[in-house]
Amino acid sequence: MPDPRVMAAIVASALFMQNLDSTVVATALPAMARSLGEDPLVMGVAITSYLVALTVFIPLSGWVADRFGAKQVFMVAIATFTLASAFCGLSDGLAEMVAARVLQGLGGAMMVPVGRLLLLRRVRKEELLSVTTWLTMPGLLGPLLGPPVGGLLTDLISWRAVFWINVPVGLLGLLLVWRVIPALPRSLPPPPDLAGLTLVGAALAALMFAFETLGRGLVAPWVAEAALAAGLVLSFVAVRHCLRVANPALDFSLLAIPSFRVPNVAGTIFRVGAGAVPFLVPLTLQLGFGASASQSGMVSFATALGAFAMKPMAKFALRRFGFRNVLIWNAVCAALTIAACGAFRPGWPMAAVFVVLLLGGLFRSLHFTTLNTLAYADVPQEKLSAATSLYSTAQQLPLALGVVVASAALQLSVAAGGRAVAAMPDFTAAFLTGALLTLLAAPLAMRLPKEAGEGIVQR
Structure with missing residues (x-):
């Protein structure tokens, strides 16, 4: 059998496409709005339509993987996502864009949870942290490269190029999955x-x-x-x-497992707040600072750089402080960095903005790694398909809600201030809303048993 770390890196090509896609779209949003004749805030539907479709179809992923084979479903999902990306690049109106993004969501709904299932069925508990790190780190190259690549492609070619970049990545991922990852045996699950x-x-x-x-x-x-x-x-x-x-369709009985319940409940609240940041930062820099798409992308890239840098440090943090303490205090640190974004003003040096975004990416990355590792620690093998469906839904819905909450906070602040367009105080209100939601995850994490995560890392 191939090394689980190699398989994790290959499966992460799907995460790479998803994360690259979400970050380049956020960076290119103002240019897309101008090209399609839409308001930049209304164009947020190009992000939320994909995330909603992703969330709607995820509950079916576990059953489909068991019935038709996880490897086969994973390959079809990559192909669907890649084809839909090409359609997004060819869109000439908001309705066409939304339709293509919904098709992308269908592919993504099967792609990431089924890819994760391919790995979870082959690793031991003590390998979870290592495999999760290998799975997540290549996926983080998407947001690491997304802002600068999205900005450069938008300024030098067109916003359409930010979707076409998924095509070669998807084709390479299909080839590697076909050649390297062995198939799991099919089963005959009960009817959906x-x-x-x-x-x-x-x-x-x-x-x-x-x-x-x-x-x-x-x-x-x-x-x-x-x-x-x-x-x-x-x-x-x-x-x-x-x-x-x-x-x-969603097995809520799994929430009786404390190490699964807290990542779902507290993690959902945390992700809503954190999900507002990738949407707000490019808009703040471009609409508030007057930066170009490429300038915005190069600064926004700090968030992903911090996230990527945290991965080797996650094992040390969990060994030193334990899962419970990390989830409590790291939520506080992450909330503070999001609130700091609300203090951004055009007079700030870009280096200072870069540092704040770097720290924010670092703390959010540590939180996501901790949640994703802990969630499956105590789930029985026969429940893994149901667990991946429920947890993937709990992961994706908050990201859509984060964009929606940020858009709503912006709109309400603009209306309250009697302004025609969003100004810096409006972005401050939206960032503070995200920070408050992120902070609420800390008391929820206190319900986690102190011994949670034993067997994954040794204190």
Whole structure:
């Protein structure tokens, strides 16, 4: 069998595409808005439509992988994501862009959780931290390269090139998966919970539509309010259904495991706050500082550089302080760095902005590595498919909510200030909103047992 670290690095090519795509789109957003004749804040739907589609289809990924084979599904998912990227680059309007991004979401929904499943079924508990690090580090090259590459491609060629860059990466990933990663045996899982999948998908779609449109004048107020009410009702019905059936679309019984529950609950809150940062930073630098896309990209790149630098340090931090202490105090540090972004003003030296973003990336990276390693530590092998579906949903939904919350905070601040366009005080309000949400993860992490993570690293 190939070295698990080699397989993790290959699977990470999927994470590389996802992370590269999300960061280059954020950097290119103002240029996309000008080209398509849309407001830059409205163009946030180009990010949220992908994240919503990703979240809606993830619950089905575990069942599909078991039924048709994880390797085969993983390869089809990479191909779908790559093809959809090409369609995004060919879009001539917001509707076409959103449709292509939804197709990307379908590919991404199968790509990342199924790729993770390929690894989890082959590693021992004591290998989890090493494999998670190898899986995450190549994936971090996406956001590391995304801002500067996205800015340069936008300024030198076109915003369309930021999508076409996924095509060669996807083709290389397909080749490596086919040649190196062995297939897992197929199984005959019980029939999928179609009612549950429908309820979960409808609830998520209604909620995200409501969050994207409430108070923003994109649709009639009653439409957004009706979507919010429908989303809340459908969410209640979906959770109730999943708790009552034998093989639910989302297996909430896994939340009885403390080391799985805290990464899902506290991690969700943390990711909402952190998810606002990649959306806000490029807009702040370009709309607030007057920087070009390439200048913005080179400074935004500091966040990913800090994230990449943290990976070798994660093992030391977890050995020295333990999973519980890291999740509590690191949430506080991450919140402080996000709040510091709210103090950005055009008079700041770019070097100071770079340092703040570097530290923010470092703390958020440590948090994500800790959450992702701990989540599967005590999950039984027979529950891994269900666990990857639930945890991947809990990972992706907050990223969409982060963009929505940041957009809403900007819009509300602009309206409250009586301004026609976003100014620096509005970005401050949005960053402080993200910082507060991130800080709320600290008390939730206190519910984690002190001995959590034993067997992964030795204190």
